[in-house]
Amino acid sequence: MIQLLYRLIMFTVAFYGMNMSIKAQVDQHKEIFNTLKVNDSLIFERSFNKCETHYLKQLIAEDFEFYHDIGGLETSKEAFIKSMKNGICNPNNKTKSRRELVEGSLEVFLLKDNGNVYGALQNGVHKFFETTNGKEVAGSVAKFSHLWVLKNEKWVLKRVISYDHKMQEQPIVDGVEISNKLLDTYIGQYQAKETGLVVISRTEKGLHINAGQMSADIYAKSPSLFAHKQAPLTFEFVSDSQGKITKFIVRENDNIVEEAIKQ
The missing domain is CATH 2.40.128.50 (Lipocalin)
Incomplete structure (x- = not known):
């Protein structure tokens, strides 16, 4: 009887400990998910949509690489930021671009070494829109994978893969008439x-x-x-x-x- 009671106690302790471990992992995943979601907003809502490119300097790793299924490859932080400033953020452009994250598409998968998180893969889908003369129209839709790594307890973006670009299903805007x-x-x-x-x-x-x-x-x-x-x-x-x-x-x-x- 004593031996059975001992086994029940040990099982309860083990089960409680396992539940606490699972809860800790879930809480850690949620915290990292929310942190990287904020970073995504800084990169696109602030840097891409509003051209506040100083956020890119803070968030992008020095050995950054950007892989694009149509636009090719960028192999440095400096080159990527320069292409942003000369491209969509060029004040002489008459067309303004805007990115919108598809709601519910964002996913984060933790990367660990001996149980310790050292990075995370962030996947999602986003849409792009273009505004000319005050009129916005739909552009392309694409998938993305972002590799984030922890460096000195700070998340930095190390690799980007942007792929499966295609025009949105309804790109033609009603009422556009050209003589x-x-x-x-x-x-x-x-x-x-x-x-x-x-x-x-x-x-x-x-x-x-x-x-x-x-x-x-x-x-x-x-x-x-x-x-x-x-x-x-x-x-x-x-x-x-x-x-x-x-x-x-x-x-x-x-x-x-x-x-x-x-x-």
């Missing part, structure tokens, strides 16, 4: 540094672009901004003070990748 007269001003030959000769022609309801191996119809998102239907590409036509079209700017996932001058 044939305005569309005709975009027609012509353009010269781009990387692509070479680019030809813009008319379709029944919009424009068509021939550039290298690309031949595609592009649809209007605003009177001066057009988009590719299958790829996260936009084409912004720029005019001079007399209203004459001088060039168009190509953006891929909101980053400037080419500029074509009208001949």
Whole structure:
């Protein structure tokens, strides 16, 4: 009887200890999840949407690497911040980009060494939007994986993988009407540094672009901004003070990748 009672006591102690351990792990995961969610907001809501890029200097590791399924590879903190300042945060850009985290998509998986947390993988889905002349339209949607590591008890972003970019399901905004007269001003030959000769022609309801191996119809998102239907590409036509079209700017996932001058 005494032996049975002893076993019951030991089982109760072990069970209680196990429950306390599980609760501690859950609490730790929740705390890290919330911390990295705040960091995500600082990177995108503040740095990307509002161009307060000083947050990037605080949150990004010195050996930072950024892998993009369309835009290529950045292999340093300095290069990434520079591309942000020269791209979406360039004050001369007429189109403003905005990122929105898909609610409920954020996940965090802890990385441990002998039971001690040294990093975490943060996965999620986000959408991008573009505003030109005060009118916002839907852009691309993509998945992301962020590798965060603890350095001197501080979370820093070490690796980013941005992938599965595609246009949102309803990218065309109702009510965008462009006159044939305005569309005709975009027609012509353009010269781009990387692509070479680019030809813009008319379709029944919009424009068509021939550039290298690309031949595609592009649809209007605003009177001066057009988009590719299958790829996260936009084409912004720029005019001079007399209203004459001088060039168009190509953006891929909101980053400037080419500029074509009208001949």
